[in-house]
Amino acid sequence: MLELVTISTLNGVLYGMLLFLMASGLTLIFSMMGVLNFAHASFYMLGAFFGFQISQYIGFWPALVIAPLLVGGIGALIERYGLRYVHRHGPVAELLFTFGLAFVIVEIVQMVWGKGPVDYRVPQSLDFSAFTVFSTNYPAYKMFELLTAVAIFAVLFAVLTRTRVGLIIQASLTHPHMVAMLGHNVPRVFMLVFGVGTGLAAVAGVIAGPALVTQSNMAAALGPILFVVVVVGGLGSLAGAFVASLLIGLIQTFAVSINLSVADVLGRLGVAPPTPGGVLADVWTVTVAQLAPIIPYLLLVLILIFRPVGLMGTREH
Amino acid sequence: MSDAASDIAKLPARGALYPAGVPAAVRLAGPWIALALLFLLLPLVFASGSALTMLSLMGIMIVFALSYNMLLGETGLLSFGHAVYYGLGGFLTVHAMNAVIRDGLPVPLPLLPLVGAAGGLLFGIIFGSVSTRRAGTAFAMISLGLGELVASSSLILRGFFGGEEGVSTNRTKLLHLFGLNFGPQIQVYYLIAAWCLVCMAAMYALRRTPFGRMCNAVRENAERAQFVGYNPQVVRFIAFSLAGLFAGVAGALAAINFELVNSAAVGAEQSGLVLLAAYIGGIGNFAGPVIGAIIVTWLEVMLSDVTEVWQLYFGLLFIGMVMFAPQGIAGLIMVHEPLWQARAYGSMLWLAVTYLIALLPALVCLAGAIVVIEMTYHISVKASDGPAISLFHLTLDTTSVKSWLAAAVLLGGGFVLFRLTWPLVGAAWHDAFVEARGAGRAK
Numbered sequence: 001m002l003e004l005v006t007i008s009t010l011n012g013v014l015y016g017m018l019l020f021l022m023a024s025g026l027t028l029i030f031s032m033m034g035v036l037n038f039a040h041a042s043f044y045m046l047g048a049f050f051g052f053q054i055s056q057y058i059g060f061w062p063a064l065v066i067a068p069l070l071v072g073g074i075g076a077l078i079e080r081y082g083l084r085y086v087h088r089h090g091p092v093a094e095l096l097f098t099f100g101l102a103f104v105i106v107e108i109v110q111m112v113w114g115k116g117p118v119d120y121r122v123p124q125s126l127d128f129s130a131f132t133v134f135s136t137n138y139p140a141y142k143m144f145e146l147l148t149a150v151a152i153f154a155v156l157f158a159v160l161t162r163t164r165v166g167l168i169i170q171a172s173l174t175h176p177h178m179v180a181m182l183g184h185n186v187p188r189v190f191m192l193v194f195g196v197g198t199g200l201a202a203v204a205g206v207i208a209g210p211a212l213v214t215q216s217n218m219a220a221a222l223g224p225i226l227f228v229v230v231v232v233g234g235l236g237s238l239a240g241a242f243v244a245s246l247l248i249g250l251i252q253t254f255a256v257s258i259n260l261s262v263a264d265v266l267g268r269l270g271v272a273p274p275t276p277g278g279v280l281a282d283v284w285t286v287t288v289a290q291l292a293p294i295i296p297y298l299l300l301v302l303i304l305i306f307r308p309v310g311l312m313g314t315r316e317h
Numbered sequence: 318m319s320d321a322a323s324d325i326a327k328l329p330a331r332g333a334l335y336p337a338g339v340p341a342a343v344r345l346a347g348p349w350i351a352l353a354l355l356f357l358l359l360p361l362v363f364a365s366g367s368a369l370t371m372l373s374l375m376g377i378m379i380v381f382a383l384s385y386n387m388l389l390g391e392t393g394l395l396s397f398g399h400a401v402y403y404g405l406g407g408f409l410t411v412h413a414m415n416a417v418i419r420d421g422l423p424v425p426l427p428l429l430p431l432v433g434a435a436g437g438l439l440f441g442i443i444f445g446s447v448s449t450r451r452a453g454t455a456f457a458m459i460s461l462g463l464g465e466l467v468a469s470s471s472l473i474l475r476g477f478f479g480g481e482e483g484v485s486t487n488r489t490k491l492l493h494l495f496g497l498n499f500g501p502q503i504q505v506y507y508l509i510a511a512w513c514l515v516c517m518a519a520m521y522a523l524r525r526t527p528f529g530r531m532c533n534a535v536r537e538n539a540e541r542a543q544f545v546g547y548n549p550q551v552v553r554f555i556a557f558s559l560a561g562l563f564a565g566v567a568g569a570l571a572a573i574n575f576e577l578v579n580s581a582a583v584g585a586e587q588s589g590l591v592l593l594a595a596y597i598g599g600i601g602n603f604a605g606p607v608i609g610a611i612i613v614t615w616l617e618v619m620l621s622d623v624t625e626v627w628q629l630y631f632g633l634l635f636i637g638m639v640m641f642a643p644q645g646i647a648g649l650i651m652v653h654e655p656l657w658q659a660r661a662y663g664s665m666l667w668l669a670v671t672y673l674i675a676l677l678p679a680l681v682c683l684a685g686a687i688v689v690i691e692m693t694y695h696i697s698v699k700a701s702d703g704p705a706i707s708l709f710h711l712t713l714d715t716t717s718v719k720s721w722l723a724a725a726v727l728l729g730g731g732f733v734l735f736r737l738t739w740p741l742v743g744a745a746w747h748d749a750f751v752e753a754r755g756a757g758r759a760k
Contacts, residue, residue, distance in 0.1 A: 030454075034454075036454050036457070036458065082636075082640065085640060086639060086640055089639070089643040090643075091453070091454070092389075092393075092395055093639055093643050095395060095454065095457060096395070096592075096596060096635075096639050097636065097639045097640065099397075099589075099592070100632055100635040100636040100639055101636065103589065103628070103631070103632035103635065104629060104632035104633060104636060107626060107628050107629035107632055108629065110626075110698075111626055111629060111690070111693060111694045111697065111698065112693065112697045112698075113697070114697070114698050220585065224461055224462065224465040224585075227458045227461055227462065228458075228462055230458070231455060231458045231459065231462070235454065235455060235458075286473055286474075290473055291473070293469045294465075294466055294469040294470055294473070296462075297462045297463070297465050297466035297469070298466065300459065300462040300466075301447055301462070301463070301466070304447055304448070304450065304451070304459060305447060308450050308451060308455075
């Protein structure tokens with residue numbers, strides 16, 4: 001039991017940090033430009049595929065640097081020549097633009113790498129077990145993922161709060177006109193933030209790719225959960241995104257290991273389940289582990305009922 | 318001033334289709350009778366089996382896209398999960414059909430879309446009460462979350478959703494009225510056409526009621542709508558529930574048409590498709606989603622025959638529309654209305670000529686893009702089939718530099734020529750509007 005709790009906590013924190021790597025970029029982009037980047041998970045997927053392709057040629061470590069730079073560059077170009085143009089048509093058009101982008105990126109990935117998974121492996125220098133908890137060997141690669149995510153989080157935090165660029169970005173979030181009057185190129189700041197945000201998603205893709213399965217449905221599988229994170233945390237709140245990422249990471253990881261159904265609980269209380277075979281009989285026999293994929297969405301609904309602005313949200317958008 | 322006024326007086330009233338003296342009832346019912354006749358006569362022109370199937374699909378999609386536009390176009394609610402109500406309406410209809418068959422109830426097939434309508438309305442009320450508390454981006458994300466919730470549940474609740482293979486039924490086993498057994502596709506087509514007509518008329522009527530106008534007000538400025546004394550949340554909630562109702566009808570029609578519903582009906586792809594259809598057609602106009610539904614269904618059936626990467630073309634078309642024609646195809650047509658009203662036929666003709674001049678390089682550019690996409694797809698995924706592919710009745714070698722150069726020349730040259738010819742359109746457009754303004758019709 002203790003073993004399960006320890007391992008699940010480690011995995012949950014790791015998953016949460018990966019979610020936060022993406023949610024932080026998404027939140028920054030949203031609070032600055034008012035655009036929820038629907039294609040954010042697609043940039044994560046592009047990061048994974050670029051990482052795979054580059055590591056085929058020159059190895060994993062260069063890929064870890066080059067792939068996010070490439071994806072961030074693509075993101076910045078898309079902001080400059082696509083999103084900035086669409087801005088004149090209003091926020092719905094911007095959201096729809098990124099929706100179409102997500103659609104197209106999936107198709108392009110399928111066009112180039114096919115629909116099946118690609119053979120993206122953990123690099124050999126990290127392919128050993130870091131330590132043993134009770135009887136489980138914990139892989140070093142997972143520790144590397146966790147440390148990378150934490151390091152990037154620390155750097156991001158330092159840049160945002162301690163540097164001049166960070167101050168300009170923070171000021172552009174709340175007072176874009178005043179920042180422009182002071183002589184800063186606000187559209188270029190937007191482009192930079194979009195590029196950095198998509199680059200962060202790509203980092204998550206490069207390091208998560210070998211641990212998960214790198215294939216063309218990975219954006220569609222993760223994207224909706226990412227949006228749950230930013231809505232549950234409160235749209236535009238970085239701290240909220242952090243808490244929600246960890247919360248959802250932990251809940252989902254723990255749920256997978258709980259094998260309990262409604263029938264079990266009611267059975268212990270002495271209530272007999274309805275006769276099997278009915279249309280809704282499944283409700284009684286579903287286990288918590290089976291429910292794991294829908295728990296984030298249930299959490300979303302609960303948050304919306306009891307706290308519509310999200311955990312740490314302050315503004316109505 | 319008086320000249321302009323008398324000019325206007327001589328022109329027929331805006332949008333006048335009929336000579337004076339035609340009773341109001343005829344004016345109101347005329348277009349619908351014409352549409353009914355069109356629906357009646359279409360199978361005589363397109364009589365083949367595949368054409369009938371496509372017409373049926375178009376009818377379903379028209380209802381679905383119009384119901385979607387009640388949200389996006391009328392109330393300003395961008396939903397990424399509208400397929401939930403379509404799919405659940407379909408599932409409830411299939412279960413109702415199976416129950417009717419099992420118990421031998423005296424219910425004829427044409428009434429079963431009512432089950433879909435009730436189901437769509439019910440789930441619209443349930444999910445709408447949660448999601449319409451917010452508007453804008455938050456609503457969009459919530460609708461996405463609810464869509465994923467139902468789509469993921471469909472793989473868990475196998476009793477209701479039938480697992481991977483879905484739930485099937487037999488539409489011919491219900492009560493036969495007037496000797497109709499709904500076996501042949503033509504009978505199903507007329508069933509769909511009748512329901513499509515009823516739903517179109519209902520949704521058109523709804524947008525002309527005070528409630529429809531309140532939806533528009535909430536879309537434009539929720540705060541001011543509140544000042545007038547309406548609660549925007551309630552308006553959004555009612556619009557959402559009613560959109561669910563019509564989506565449920567569309568789902569029921571699809572269930573009757575395919576005799577099968579599976580979990581894809583509630584999935585994200587179906588939600589995306591209806592969004593694409595409504596937006597490409599144009600969300601600002603009642604005819605927009607109808608045009609979009611027809612085009613998207615046609616493209617889906619036709620393109621998926623021709624190419625395996627048809628969804629990429631779909632996505633690119635969508636991005637192109639969002640960037641350059643956010644009012645959709647209906648909007649593109651409607652910008653010419655002032656010219657038509659002003660009877661500026663001469664400049665309209667010149668405008669049409671410049672369109673053709675600019676269209677030519679655009680098509681060349683498009684052909685180049687198609688060649689690049691198809692060759693990329695071929696060498697990366699289907700390289701084992703050999704290097705040759707056939708495009709536009711030509712055989713191209715995907716490994717030779719020449720093919721790629723030719724494609725690049727088409728793509729780049731077409732683009733440059735298009736950029737050179739496009740100012741012609743702008744100039745013609747300017748002249749036409751100056752003339753129309755002279756006639757006192759365009760602002």
